[in-house]
Amino acid sequence: MAFRLLSLKLEQKVKSIQLLQRKYAPVRIVEARAKAPLMYLKITSFKRLLNYVRYSKLKKKLRLKKYAGSLHKVISYSEKIGHHAFVRFVVALMVVMSVSVSVSESPSWALTEENLLFLEAWRMIDRAYVDKSFNGQSWFRYRENALRNEPMNTREETYMAIKKMLATLEDPFTRFLEPEKLKSLRSGTQGALTGVGLSIGYPTKFDGSPAGLLVISASPGGPANKAGILSGDVILAIDDTSTETMGVYDAAERLQGSEGSSVKLTVRSGPEIKHLDLMREKVSLNPVTSRLCAMPASGKDSLRIGYIKLTSFNQNASGAVKEAINTLRTNNVNAFVLDLRDNSGGLFPEGIEIAKIWLDKGVIVYICDSRGVRDIYDTDGSKAVAPSEPLAVLVNKGTASASEILAGALKDNKRAVLFGEPTFGKGKIQSVFELSDGSGLVVTVARYETPAHTDIDKVGVVPDHPLPTSFPKDEEAFCNCLQDPASACNKVELFAR
Secondary structure, three states: OHHHHHHHHHHHHHHHHHHHHHHOOHHHHHHHHHOOHHHHHHOOOHHHOOOHHHHHHHHHHHOOHHHHHHHHHHHHHHHHHHHHHHHHHHHHHHHHHHHHHHHHHHHHHHOOHHHHHHHHHHHHHHHHOOOOOOOOOOHHHHHHHHHHHOOOOOHHHHHHHHHHHHHOOOOOOOEEEOHHHHHHHHHHHHOEEEEOOEEEOOOEOOOOOOOEEEEEEEOOOOHHHHOOOOOOOEEEEEOOEEOOOOOHHHHHHHHOOOOOOEEEEEEEEOOEEEEEEEEOEEEEOOOEEEEEEEOOOOHHHOOEEEEEEEOOEOOOHHHHHHHHHHHHHOOOOOEEEEEOOOOOOEOHHHHHHHHHHHOOOEEEEEEEEOOEEEEEEEEOOOOOOOOOOOEEEEEOOOOOOHHHHHHHHHHHOOOOEEEEOOOOOOOEEEEEEEOOOOOEEEEEEEEEEOOOOOOOOOOOOOOOEOOOOOOOOOHHHHHHHHHOOOOHHHHOOOOOO
16 A cells, blocks of 8 residues: 555656646757857747746756756846847847958959969969978968058069069079070070070178179180189179179079170189179080090000080980990090089989989989978989999089089999089079969979988088099090199099099
C-alpha cells in the first residue's frame, strides 16, 4: 500500500513538472534567439517574455543555471535601451556595413588604363621576386595604398609610381626600364652597344677617399680602354655630375648615347685624378678572342696552349667558345687557358651552356630562394666539347655574375685550376620582364650557390693561386710572355696539376 502511494505521488510530481515545462516553453526559444542578435527583430514584444520574478522562480524549480546568466543580461539590456532603440541600432549597423563594402569594392570597377599597367608591374614582382617578405612590408597593402594615393593620370606618373614601388625593396638590381631603355638592354645582349665600353659596379669607398662607381671592366678596343681606364678605377663624375649618390643604372644611361657624341669623365686611377673627354662609338661586343701559344721546349713534349679570352656572356658567347675550341684543336693544342678577367657577366643561360662545354658531368649551380635550393642546373656530358684537356682559368675582381657561375662550377668540379684574385661577388640572378606597353622590369628572381654550396654574394669566388700583377691581359701579350723564360708567365705553373 505504501509503495503504491509513493508511486502515485511520483507520477503527480512528474505531471506537474511537465505542465510547468509546457507553460514556460518560450524560455528555451528566447535563449536560442539570444545567441543570434539579429533574430530579435522577429520578437514582436519583449513584454510577452517572462518577467524577472517568474523567471527566478522557474530557475529554482528547473535549475536552468546555464541559461540564467545570459537571459538576465538580455532582459536587463532590453529594459535599458528599449526594443525600438535596438532595432534602430541594427538597421544603422547594416547601413554602415553596406557603405563600407561599396567603398572597398570600388577599385574593381573604377580602374583606369594607368592603374592596370601599375597592377601588371606589381603582379610581376609579387610572382617573381626572390624575397617573399618584400623587404619586410605587406605587398598587398602597398598595392591598395598606391592605388588610392599615388597619382596615375599620365604614363609618366605611372612610371614614377612603379619606380617608387620598386624603391621600397631596396634592391639595386631590381629596376624599371622605359621602352627605349629596354630596347637598349636587349641590343647590348645581342652583340652591339653605343657608348664608351665600360662595365661599372656599385658605389664603393676606398680608405676614406671620395665615393664613386667602380670600373669592373673596359671592353677591349673601346673608347674607355683606349683612354687607359682600367679595372678597379673609380668614376667620380660623369659630365660634371658627381657619382657619389648616383645609381649604376643611371650612370650607365649617362654613358650611353648617340654615336659620335662625347661624354666627360672624372676618373680616379690609384692616387691620380684624370679628366677625360671620350667619344661614344658603337662597341662591338664580340665575346671571344683566341690564339694558339706555344711554350719553348724540345721534342714532342712542347706545350701548345689554346688561349681563349671571354669578355661577355651575350647570346653569341657559347657558340663562339665552341668555335674557338674546335679551331684551336686543329692546331693540336694540348691545354687551354680560359681568361675571364674583367668579364662582368651577361646572360645566365649562356653561362650554363659554356660550363657544359667543359664538364663531362656534375652540378653547375644551385638556384636558391628564401626557403633554400629551388632548382639545380647540371650536365650529363652530352654537350661536352673539351672535358679532358688541362684547363687554367684566370679571374680577377672584374669577374662578375655569369662568369662567376662558370668559374665556380669549373673549380668545384675539379675541372680547372683558378688563378688570380677573388672575383666581384654578385651572387644574385635577374630576369627581364616586358610589360604590355613595351616597358620592362629587371627583377632579382633568385640567388645562387656554387656546386660546393658556397654563397659568393659580396664575397666572390676565391682562386686556387694568385697571379703576378704583371701577368698579361690579352692574347698577344700572353703568347709573347710564354716565349720569355724569365717572364711572369713562366713563373706561374699554370698546368702543374
